Structure formats: C-alpha cells, structure tokens
Amino acid sequence: MHIPVLKKQVLEYLNPKPNENFIDCTANGGGHTKAILEKGANVLAIELDRDIYKELSSLNLDRVIAVNDSYINLKKIAEENNFGSVSGILFDLGMSSWQLENSGRGFTFQKDEPLDMRYDLDGDLTAEQVVNSWSESELIEILEKYGEERFAKKIVKNIIKSRPIKTTFDLVKAIGGKHGKIHPATRTFQALRIAVNKELSSLEKVLPETLEVLAPGGRLVVISFHSLEDRIVKNFFKNSKTSFDILTKKPITGLLEEIKKNPRARSAKLRAGIKI
Numbered sequence: 001m002h003i004p005v006l007k008k009q010v011l012e013y014l015n016p017k018p019n020e021n022f023i024d025c026t027a028n029g030g031g032h033t034k035a036i037l038e039k040g041a042n043v044l045a046i047e048l049d050r051d052i053y054k055e056l057s058s059l060n061l062d063r064v065i066a067v068n069d070s071y072i073n074l075k076k077i078a079e080e081n082n083f084g085s086v087s088g089i090l091f092d093l094g095m096s097s098w099q100l101e102n103s104g105r106g107f108t109f110q111k112d113e114p115l116d117m118r119y120d121l122d123g124d125l126t127a128e129q130v131v132n133s134w135s136e137s138e139l140i141e142i143l144e145k146y147g148e149e150r151f152a153k154k155i156v157k158n159i160i161k162s163r164p165i166k167t168t169f170d171l172v173k174a175i176g177g178k179h180g181k182i183h184p185a186t187r188t189f190q191a192l193r194i195a196v197n198k199e200l201s202s203l204e205k206v207l208p209e210t211l212e213v214l215a216p217g218g219r220l221v222v223i224s225f226h227s228l229e230d231r232i233v234k235n236f237f238k239n240s241k242t243s244f245d246i247l248t249k250k251p252i253t254g255l256l257e258e259i260k261k262n263p264r265a266r267s268a269k270l271r272a273g274i275k276i
C-alpha cells in the first residue's frame with residue numbers, strides 16, 4: 001500500500017472546495033485523489049502505468065475521471081474530458097511503493113528481476129536495452145547527470161565488461177564496489193529509471209502546460225524526490241514570476257513524525273504556486 005506523502009500539506013496548498021475541479025497528474029492508487037475527493041471536489045486522475053490504472057479505475061470512485069496516459073499530454077487530456085475551470089494541479093513524482101517492491105520490473109536492486117523499469121509498458125525503451133546497447137559515453141552521461149554518480153566512469157567500464165546484463169542482480173554484480181553509506185548501485189538504478197521514463201524532460205515539458213490548464217487563481221503543487229527534479233520545479237516557478245505567486249519560499253518537507261512512519265517522506269520536497 002502506498003502511503004500518500006505530505007497529505008496534509010497537499011490539501012493546505014491545493015485548498016480544494018466542494019465542486020471544484022482538480023487534476024492529479026500522478027494518481028497511482030488514488031491516495032491524494034481520495035483526500036481531494038473527501039473535500040467534495042472533482043478529480044481528473046491521470047496514471048501512466050496500466051496495471052496501476054486498472055486497479056484505480058476498478059475502484060469506481062465517485063466524482064473521478066480516471067485516465068491511462070502520461071501527464072505530458074495534460075492539456076489534451078483535460079480538453080478531451082471537458083475538464084475546465086481547473087482549480088488545482090498536483091504532481092507527486094517518481095515511482096510508487098508497489099512499482100518498487102511488487103511490480104517485478106527491476107526497480108529495486110534488492111530483488112533479482114528482469115531489467116525493465118518502465119512505468120509505461122507500451123514504452124519502447126527498457127533498462128536492459130540501455131545497459132546493453134548504449135555507448136560508453138551515453139551511459140557515463142546519464143550516470144553523472146541523472147544519478148549524480150561520482151564513480152560513473154568506473155561503473156560504466158564494469159557494465160560494458162559484464163555485458164550481456166539481463167537482471168538486476170547481474171547489474172549489481174557488474175557495478176561492484178563496497179557498501180558504504182548508500183548501496184553502490186543506488187545512483188545507477190536512479191539514473192536508469194530516469195532515463196528509461198524520460199522523467200526530467202517530461203517534467204520540463206509539462207510544467208509550462210499547467211499554466212494553460214489552470215484557471216486564474218488555480219494552484220500548482222509539485223512534490224519531488226531528488227535534487228534534479230526539485231531544481232526543475234524551482235527554476236520553473238522562478239522564471240514564471242509574472243504568471244505565478246509562489247506560495248513556498250523554501251520547499252516544504254515532511255515532519256519527523258511523518259518520516260518515521262513513511263521513509264519516502266524523507267526526501268520529499270513540496271513547492272506550490274497560485275496562477276495570477
């Protein structure tokens with residue numbers, strides 16, 4: 001079960017009222033969606049992963065339109081569903097607990113699984129293709145850029161030597177290294193997941209679209225989980241000062257109490273703005 005992060009803060013910044021329209025761009029099992037519904041609002045719930053979407057739509061939630069698509073098509077999805085006068089848009093980025101622990105798609109280095117890492121099962125790029133067919137320089141680039149991995153060159157040399165790499169454990173073995181504070185495969189796995197799902201470019205593309213979808217006075221709330229995402233969100237708000245009043249001078253983080261119950265909350269950062 002995925003515990004929604006910063007739920008109280010999401011409600012505070014979205015401020016949903018009865019009959020208003022909200023878009024949950026990363027709906028998952030509907031954690032935040034349900035919290036918004038409880039305030040009497042309507043939700044357009046977008047979820048890219050078809051297995052998760054099936055679960056979500058089988059709940060038949062009242063006042064919810066569930067859509068299996070990528071948020072990069074935000075404007076089109078809102079138009080196609082006649083979902084106008086939008087009072088708020090939420091992004092809770094990255095993967096869910098189910099994807100990490102139970103999807104069997106190789107998101108975790110703690111289980112031996114095929115190297116897939118796609119949220120979109122119709123997507124044409126898997127992590128296996130990336131590790132086995134991308135060039136040395138391409139792999140170094142993603143490990144450095146998306147994984148902020150200091151040992152990218154050494155790890156990529158090891159990966160190339162160990163090809164073909166089929167499973168997560170093959171990859172962990174290829175990466176090698178000592179177990180320090182974090183597992184030596186942590187940053188490589190993050191980099192691959194971001195590359196496979198084009199996470200950063202999708203976020204960069206969709207943020208300006210929120211301005212076209214939100215009604216004046218509408219709120220944008222984004223929760224990110226690593227510095228690369230947070231930087232994109234921060235810069236977007238900074239460069240949109242004429243369009244948004246920023247509600248969070250500094251990003252909002254989880255309180256100790258929440259972090260103890262939900263480790264995902266440890267790295268969560270929430271930023272919010274109101275469309276002028």
Ligand SMILES: C[S@@+](CC[C@H](N)C(=O)[O-])C[C@H]1O[C@@H](n2cnc3c(N)ncnc32)[C@H](O)[C@@H]1O
Pocket residue numbers: 002003004005025026027028029030031032033046047048049052069070071072092093094095096119202
């Ligand atoms: C952190 S979870 C969201 C959890 C949710 N807020 C809740 O409370 O249950 C992120 C979800 O976003 C989905 N996702 C990732 N990229 C997406 C995209 N481009 N479009 C739509 N959904 C996406 C993932 O499949 C995952 O289910």
